[in-house]
Amino acid sequence: MASSLKISGLEVAYGRTDAVRGIDIDVPAGRVVCLIGANGAGKTSTMRAISGLKRPRAGRILLDGADIVGMKPHQIAALGLLQVPEGRQVFAELSIADNLALGAYLVRDAAEQARRLESVLARFPRLRERLGQAAGSLSGGEQQMLALGRALMGGPKVLLLDEPSMGLAPLFVDEIFAIVSDLKREGTTILLVEQNASAALEVSDDAYVLENGRIVLSGQASDVAENPSVAAAYLGG
Amino acid sequence: MLAQQMVNGVLLGATYALFALGFTLIFGVLRVINLTYGFYFSAGAFIALYLTRVLGLNIVLALPLGTIAAGLVAVAMDSLLLPRLRHRRTAELDSLMVTLGAVLALYSIMTAWLGPDIRRFPPGTISADALEILGVRLTAAEGLILLASFVLVAALMALMKFTRLGLAIRALAEKPDAAGLMGINVPATSRIVSFLSGALAGAGGILIGLNFNAIQPYMGESMMLRGFVVIIVGGMGDSRGALVAGLALGIIEVLTAGYIDSGLKETVAFAILVVVLWTRPQGLFGRAVGQRA
Ligand SMILES: Nc1ncnc2c1ncn2[C@@H]1O[C@H](COP(=O)(O)OP(=O)(O)O)[C@@H](O)[C@H]1O
Ligand SMILES: [Mg+2]
Numbered sequence: 001m002a003s004s005l006k007i008s009g010l011e012v013a014y015g016r017t018d019a020v021r022g023i024d025i026d027v028p029a030g031r032v033v034c035l036i037g038a039n040g041a042g043k044t045s046t047m048r049a050i051s052g053l054k055r056p057r058a059g060r061i062l063l064d065g066a067d068i069v070g071m072k073p074h075q076i077a078a079l080g081l082l083q084v085p086e087g088r089q090v091f092a093e094l095s096i097a098d099n100l101a102l103g104a105y106l107v108r109d110a111a112e113q114a115r116r117l118e119s120v121l122a123r124f125p126r127l128r129e130r131l132g133q134a135a136g137s138l139s140g141g142e143q144q145m146l147a148l149g150r151a152l153m154g155g156p157k158v159l160l161l162d163e164p165s166m167g168l169a170p171l172f173v174d175e176i177f178a179i180v181s182d183l184k185r186e187g188t189t190i191l192l193v194e195q196n197a198s199a200a201l202e203v204s205d206d207a208y209v210l211e212n213g214r215i216v217l218s219g220q221a222s223d224v225a226e227n228p229s230v231a232a233a234y235l236g237g
Numbered sequence: 238m239l240a241q242q243m244v245n246g247v248l249l250g251a252t253y254a255l256f257a258l259g260f261t262l263i264f265g266v267l268r269v270i271n272l273t274y275g276f277y278f279s280a281g282a283f284i285a286l287y288l289t290r291v292l293g294l295n296i297v298l299a300l301p302l303g304t305i306a307a308g309l310v311a312v313a314m315d316s317l318l319l320p321r322l323r324h325r326r327t328a329e330l331d332s333l334m335v336t337l338g339a340v341l342a343l344y345s346i347m348t349a350w351l352g353p354d355i356r357r358f359p360p361g362t363i364s365a366d367a368l369e370i371l372g373v374r375l376t377a378a379e380g381l382i383l384l385a386s387f388v389l390v391a392a393l394m395a396l397m398k399f400t401r402l403g404l405a406i407r408a409l410a411e412k413p414d415a416a417g418l419m420g421i422n423v424p425a426t427s428r429i430v431s432f433l434s435g436a437l438a439g440a441g442g443i444l445i446g447l448n449f450n451a452i453q454p455y456m457g458e459s460m461m462l463r464g465f466v467v468i469i470v471g472g473m474g475d476s477r478g479a480l481v482a483g484l485a486l487g488i489i490e491v492l493t494a495g496y497i498d499s500g501l502k503e504t505v506a507f508a509i510l511v512v513v514l515w516t517r518p519q520g521l522f523g524r525a526v527g528q529r530a
Contacts, residue, residue, distance in 0.1 A: 052417070094411065102405075
């Protein structure tokens with residue numbers, strides 16, 4: 001079920017701005033890997049390149065060994081590489097039920113859709129009573145739950161999470177990371193982008209630190225967390 | 238007299254609504270102001286004219302075939318013009334300029350090719366019989382116009398609300414990137430939207446051609462003026478608003494022509510537009526832009 005993701009020599013540019021300058025990231029099957037870095041480091045550019053929303057200038061992105069660079073976003077989604085984008089990007093004008101149905105857009109089997117909806121609603125009970133409401137009526141934290149649930153409806157082989165805790169109340173932040181731990185226990189392969197480095201490092205197996213489009217440090221999450229420069233720059237101590 | 242005027246107004250308004258629905262669909266989904274849209278109206282009418290005159294088809298066949306053909310013309314033109322424009326930050330303004338140039342070129346090519354004269358459907362295209370109920374006369378052509386407008390509007394509404402394709406289109410309208418992440422083929426779905434909108438324009442052209450029995454290359458242009466009034470009054474991208482505003486405009490035009498002066502019907506239409514823009518810039522039913530999302 002779970003797949004592996006391997007990025008090598010990835011470069012992303014916007015005109016003359018280099019956002020990502022040749023990075024390698026290895027996300028083995030069934031592991032949680034986090035990519036931490038300050039605002040503007042190039043995290044979202046990396047995620048958009050992986051999902052096919054932004055064509056990289058150079059590099060390879062291998063899903064289970066097969067290069068997906070140049071594929072369209074819908075083709076990449078069809079391979080089970082699913083992203084929860086930065087800022088949640090729920091369809092605010094559509095109902096919660098429609099948002100979840102869109103998550104399973106590629107699942108043609110109605111029984112399978114119903115089964116996944118049941119498991120997502122079991123994980124996010126708050127969404128159940130509000131299925132008919134517009135997603136825009138949810139709070140930020142609830143929208144993040146919906147965005148996560150929407151991605152889970154697609155049955156991810158690799159899950160990409162771009163700053164899922166951004167802008168959320170502390171209670172929701174805890175809930176998000178608890179869900180990431182659950183997914184990890186269930187064997188989901190996850191690439192987690194975060195500015196909340198301490199929580200991300202705690203839940204992850206491996207970690208990469210991105211600065212100005214370059215990986216400046218990588219290794220086991222526990223080792224990275226103990227690195228003095230990481231502690232100084234990202235862990236507030 | 239008033240009852241007859243109301244029926245004529247609804248008849249005209251139904252075609253306006255149909256036409257405006259396609260215009261608002263392409264704006265609502267692709268976020269471009271597509272002025273070539275008026276051309277698909279003329280194209281539909283001329284294709285149906287060709288099918289009835291040259292191939293001798295019955296209008297009951299020529300109407301759906303002309304509608305589909307206009308949709309295909311729209312797919313070809315839109316795929317050529319729109320993809321380059323959509324991703325710009327200034328897409329709405331750029332699309333106005335580019336599609337204005339394109340549509341003027343298309344009209345002149347059509348005029349050079351087919352001539353500027355008014356053409357008519359061949360006699361016998363549709364039965365000349367008329368129905369008379371309570372003093373209101375309804376010809377077969379008018380019956381067909383009402384039926385076709387109703388069926389097309391209902392079909393589009395049902396497609397948008399109840400089908401997987403409709404869900405994909407609604408998602409694309411709101412957030413194209415996120416739609417792609419859901420596995421929706423964004424370019425292909427955009428082409429389907431072009432097809433649907435072009436088909437609605439084409440059907441509108443055929444029905445208006447039938448209603449007045451007059452077909453002419455620039456007919457799409459005077460229709461676009463009304464299209465603008467309807468989609469602005471109805472709220473840009475709001476299909477419900479387009480339906481109500483389209484019907485209202487048809488009724489107002491017929492009543493103005495009947496009771497005031499037929500030369501004033503455009504004046505009244507634009508007076509309404511100006512008043513709506515002053516008082517409710519978001520359209521009759523729209524929420525203020527700041528309230529969205
Ligand atoms: N659409 C864009 N156009 C131009 N520059 C961009 C765009 N998106 C991001 N950038 C630039 O690329 C760099 C990396 O941005 P981003 O990948 O969003 O970083 P992060 O997600 O780590 O905050 C920044 O300097 C940003 O200004
Ligand atoms: Mg970011």
